[in-house]
Amino acid sequence: xxxxxxxxxxxxxxxxxxxxxxxxxxxxxxxxxxxxxxxxxxxxxxxxxxxxxxxxxxxxxxxxxxxxxxxxxxxxxxxxxxxxxxxxxxxxxxxxxxxxxxxxxxxxxxxxxxxxxxxxxxxxxxxxxxxxxxxxxxxxxxxxxxxxxxxxxxxxxxxxxxxxx
Amino acid sequence: xxxxxxxxxxxxxxxxxxxxxxxxxxxxxxxxxxxxxxxxxxxxxxxxxxxxxxxxxxxxxxxxxxxxxxxxxxxxxxxxxxxxxxxxxxxxxxxxxxxxxxxxxxxxxxxxxxxxxxxxxxxxxxxxxxxxxxxxxxxxxxxxxxxxxxxxxxxxxxxxxxxxxxxxxxxxxxxxxxxxxxxxxxxxxxxxxxxxxxxxxxxxxxxxxxxxxxxxxxxxxxxxxxxxxxxxxxxxxxxxxxxxxxxxxxxxxxxxxxxxxxxxxxxxxxxxxxxxxxxxxxxxxxxxxxxxxxxxxxxxxxxxxxxxxxxxxxxxxxxxxxxxxxxxxxxxxxxxxxxxxxxxxxxxxxxxxxxxxxxxxxxxxxxxxxxxxxxxxxxxxxxxxxxxxxxxxxxxxxxxxxxxxxxxxxxxxxxxxxxxxxxxxxxxxxxxxxxxxxxxxxxxxxxxxxxxxxxxxxxxxxxxxxxxxxxxxxxxxxxxxxxxxxxxxxxxxxxxxxxxxxxxxxxxxxxxxxxxxxxxxxxxxxxxxxxxxxxxxxxxxxxxxxxxxxxxxxxxxxxxxxxxxxxxxxxxxxxxxxxxxxxxxxxxxxxxxxxxxxxxxxxxxxxxxxxxxxxxxxxxxxxxxxxxxxxxxxxxxxxxxxxxxxxxxxxxxxxxxxxxxxxxxxxxxxxxxxxxxxxxxxxxxxxxxxxxxxxxxxxxxxxxxxxxxxxxxxxxxxxxxxxxxxxxxxxxxxxxxxxxxxxxxxxxxxxxxxxxxxxx
Numbered sequence: 001x002x003x004x005x006x007x008x009x010x011x012x013x014x015x016x017x018x019x020x021x022x023x024x025x026x027x028x029x030x031x032x033x034x035x036x037x038x039x040x041x042x043x044x045x046x047x048x049x050x051x052x053x054x055x056x057x058x059x060x061x062x063x064x065x066x067x068x069x070x071x072x073x074x075x076x077x078x079x080x081x082x083x084x085x086x087x088x089x090x091x092x093x094x095x096x097x098x099x100x101x102x103x104x105x106x107x108x109x110x111x112x113x114x115x116x117x118x119x120x121x122x123x124x125x126x127x128x129x130x131x132x133x134x135x136x137x138x139x140x141x142x143x144x145x146x147x148x149x150x151x152x153x154x155x156x157x158x159x160x161x162x163x164x165x
Numbered sequence: 166x167x168x169x170x171x172x173x174x175x176x177x178x179x180x181x182x183x184x185x186x187x188x189x190x191x192x193x194x195x196x197x198x199x200x201x202x203x204x205x206x207x208x209x210x211x212x213x214x215x216x217x218x219x220x221x222x223x224x225x226x227x228x229x230x231x232x233x234x235x236x237x238x239x240x241x242x243x244x245x246x247x248x249x250x251x252x253x254x255x256x257x258x259x260x261x262x263x264x265x266x267x268x269x270x271x272x273x274x275x276x277x278x279x280x281x282x283x284x285x286x287x288x289x290x291x292x293x294x295x296x297x298x299x300x301x302x303x304x305x306x307x308x309x310x311x312x313x314x315x316x317x318x319x320x321x322x323x324x325x326x327x328x329x330x331x332x333x334x335x336x337x338x339x340x341x342x343x344x345x346x347x348x349x350x351x352x353x354x355x356x357x358x359x360x361x362x363x364x365x366x367x368x369x370x371x372x373x374x375x376x377x378x379x380x381x382x383x384x385x386x387x388x389x390x391x392x393x394x395x396x397x398x399x400x401x402x403x404x405x406x407x408x409x410x411x412x413x414x415x416x417x418x419x420x421x422x423x424x425x426x427x428x429x430x431x432x433x434x435x436x437x438x439x440x441x442x443x444x445x446x447x448x449x450x451x452x453x454x455x456x457x458x459x460x461x462x463x464x465x466x467x468x469x470x471x472x473x474x475x476x477x478x479x480x481x482x483x484x485x486x487x488x489x490x491x492x493x494x495x496x497x498x499x500x501x502x503x504x505x506x507x508x509x510x511x512x513x514x515x516x517x518x519x520x521x522x523x524x525x526x527x528x529x530x531x532x533x534x535x536x537x538x539x540x541x542x543x544x545x546x547x548x549x550x551x552x553x554x555x556x557x558x559x560x561x562x563x564x565x566x567x568x569x570x571x572x573x574x575x576x577x578x579x580x581x582x583x584x585x586x587x588x589x590x591x592x593x594x595x596x597x598x599x600x601x602x603x604x605x606x607x608x609x610x611x612x613x614x615x616x617x618x619x620x621x622x623x624x625x626x627x628x629x630x631x632x633x634x635x636x637x638x639x640x641x642x643x644x645x646x647x648x649x650x651x652x653x654x655x656x657x658x659x660x661x662x663x664x665x666x667x668x669x670x671x672x673x674x675x676x677x678x679x680x681x682x683x684x685x686x687x688x689x690x691x692x693x694x695x696x697x698x699x700x701x702x703x704x705x706x707x708x709x710x711x712x713x714x715x716x717x718x719x720x721x722x723x724x725x726x727x728x729x730x731x732x733x734x735x736x737x738x739x740x741x742x743x744x745x746x747x748x749x750x751x752x753x754x755x756x757x758x759x760x761x762x763x764x765x766x767x768x769x770x771x772x773x774x775x776x777x778x779x780x781x782x783x784x785x786x787x788x789x790x791x792x793x794x795x796x797x798x799x800x801x802x803x804x805x806x807x808x809x810x811x812x813x814x815x816x817x818x819x820x821x822x823x824x825x826x827x828x829x830x831x832x833x834x835x836x837x838x839x840x841x842x843x844x845x846x847x848x849x850x851x852x853x854x855x856x857x858x859x860x861x862x863x864x865x866x867x868x869x870x871x872x873x874x875x876x877x878x879x880x881x882x883x884x885x886x887x888x889x890x891x892x893x894x895x896x897x898x899x900x901x902x903x904x905x906x907x908x909x910x911x912x913x914x915x916x917x918x919x920x921x922x923x924x925x
Contacts, residue, residue: 018439029465038543039628079397100395103396133866134869137838139838140838
């Protein structure tokens with residue numbers, strides 16, 4: 001089987017996998033990063049959302065081969081390890097999760113949103129999060145937590161990103 | 166014919182149904198005496214010591230200290246650094262039980278919640294008591310035990326405090342993980358634990374529980390104890406299990422339920438990349454245990470998913486399901502008379518009321534489809550079957566995502582001859598369940614694969630496998646008929662469910678129960694059913710029976726109120742009658758006083774009766790199920806293209822005192838959004854025995870933009886607390902349909918709404 005270099009959370013991993021293997025399964029089964037979740041396999045639920053070069057991508061719908069060498073960020077690399085990412089902290093504070101299975105994908109989508117729009121409106125949030133399904137129906141708290149995290153963003157030392165919308 | 170008072174379909178006994186659970190626990194609670202309490206507590210003169218006690222050190226004259234931790238009882242462990250570990254015995258699937266039950270223990274114990282660490286307990290019902298979850302009863306049935314565990318530990322700390330501070334015990338209190346005296350003296354639990362665990366275990370009947378006014382943990386909002394793990398991707402779901410030398414597996418079953426395997430292209434499959442082996446496996450004839458199938462194991466989930474797509478399997482489908490939704494619907498519509506074959510409940514003179522020319526008779530026919538559980542975490546299980554060597558017994562280690570571990574123990578004994586002692590079971594967090602993970606077929610499939618490979622195997626069902634092999638919420642049809650007297654009062658109610666049976670037994674969730682409102686408050690009513698044989702698998706789905714019966718009965722009550730030209734709120738309250746608990750002491754029985762209270766409050770909170778803009782409407786529904794009284798009012802608008810906006814849902818629930826306020830609000834919000842998603846777009850159909858929907862592109866789910874504002878209120882009555890996983894769902898669909906009528910004059914009697922031309 002062919003080998004690929006995957007750069008995940010700034011670490012290089014050499015993986016020997018089928019050329020058609022989606023990034024999702026390379027992350028979960030080969031590299032062992034199980035934070036990224038399998039939900040539907042057809043890009044409908046968003047549970048497998050990761051960032052490729054900062055863009056939210058459904059990792060079930062892109063092959064690992066296609067993103068070899070690019071910057072892949074998963075939930076395991078979202079924070080720098082010293083503290084929770086503002087979104088993670090907001091998710092805990094707002095007690096967002098019920099079963100929790102979709103929440104990693106929700107947070108990755110929300111992180112990409114806040115990186116481009118540090119003060120999103122409800123409509124901005126609804127649009128950015130439309131690709132993420134929550135079976136337990138925690139949408140109300142997800143939206144609230146994104147606003148809460150946005151206020152952390154503003155209060156933190158993170159550089160403000162120009163609002164794009 | 167079933168004349169059981171509650172009209173329980175016979176096959177309900179397969180599942181841990183509502184009534185069965187309550188009966189079983191009642192029986193057990195009668196026998197909880199000192200001895201069984203001790204057994205449950207694991208308490209024999211001081212608990213199981215996980216620590217070494219160091220004599221004669223600093224804290225007080227002769228206070229020992231310790232390194233490590235001690236078990237105060239079955240549920241509570243305290244370590245030398247003051248960490249209080251509380252076990253959660255029940256499985257967590259998103260209902261929040263892993264947080265709420267330990268909150269009760271911590272409250273009675275006088276613990277500081279910040280000192281508490283919650284751990285999922287091992288499966289050991291001798292020690293932990295009931296360890297299955299379902300029917301929204303886990304909280305109710307464990308409330309007293311949790312209080313006992315907390316209060317028992319608290320008394321032992323008070324005894325220890327009295328010794329260490331040389332003060333009378335009766336002057337001491339426990340709070341914030343300290344034992345303190347009004348003089349200001351105190352000792353921390355950490356300082357006292359080495360003495361505390363040696364104190365005599367109090368007799369359960371001597372324990373005095375806190376009054377509600379003394380609570381400082383119960384009733385507050387606590388984030389789920391696993392929140393941090395969940396948001397960092399460390400949630401501990403079954404599907405994330407990784408053990409050394411593990412292979413990945415899939416299990417292909419007959420495309421129609423009950424097919425027998427004839428052959429498969431195993432040799433081709435074994436040559437595919439990443440595939441280690443493939444097997445034909447014969448089932449035991451029980452679809453909840455092991456069905457015929459082809460197992461494939463390999464080096465990754467992807468490898469076996471891809472191999473599964475290359476399978477060419479020959480099935481003998483001569484005895485398999487040939488179900489057709491189209492045919493079922495046609496048959497049902499043809500027999501839509503108000504009276505069916507089997508009597509469920511019959512009271513008073515219904516026929517005279519319908520025959521009376523002075524009365525206005527109203528009738529309607531309702532339809533609801535099969536729906537899927539759609540747990541976002543697909544069905545999965547990791548198993549490692551370890552044959553015994555040198556005469557030792559076999560063992561089996563299982564990473565088990567299940568609502569009902571004890572049921573698996575029964576299956577393991579029956580199918581594999583494994584006793585509880587031969588099983589090493591890890592109870593895994595579940596990515597949703599809603600009743601789905603109550604059967605054991607995915608567990609047996611994992612064990613079958615492990616037995617053949619000799620090593621651990623993680624079985625994962627693809628989304629497509631998870632959809633077609635579901636135990637669905639059953640669909641059905643109902644004919645309703647009501648008679649209104651000249652005063653506009655309901656004087657007769659008749660209801661006929663055309664539902665589903667398998668092998669002559671009604672499936673779980675089909676039809677309605679005679680013990681439900683409005684049967685219980687009507688003087689003249691008749692409930693019947695006609696069951697059609699179908700083979701599609703059905704199972705409990707969030708508020709079984711109630712989730713469909715609420716739709717038809719609460720919509721029809723609105724129809725009657727409109728026909729009587731009366732206000733819906735007053736009409737509904739009149740049907741409930743004077744405030745009374747119909748069967749006092751029985752939590753399964755409606756209390757019409759509590760019902761009226763939630764209806765009045767929801768009307769008040771939602772501004773019932775206010776002027777609505779054109780195209781806007783308000784709709785009310787009430788339902789009593791799972792020991793909970795819940796009323797909801799939906800506010801909708803509908804435009805000319807039938808685009809529906811659900812602006813807001815106001816909900817009022819009386820489930821007694823709330824344990825975790827944050828969790829409780831979240832369950833109500835979630836149930837409302839789940840109910841909305843289901844009624845809008847979801848429908849499972851089958852033709853030729855094959856389920857026609859394969860994945861989310863064919864089974865629409867609600868996204869964030871369509872989520873309504875949800876305003877939740879609780880009436881925290883003094884009744885013993887009950888759970889909220891299910892009961893907020895049933896009123897939602899009728900509330901929305903009643904609101905649509907209010908907005909448009911169009912009555913919706915058929916779900917899902919997208920088939921009626923609505924969109925969100």
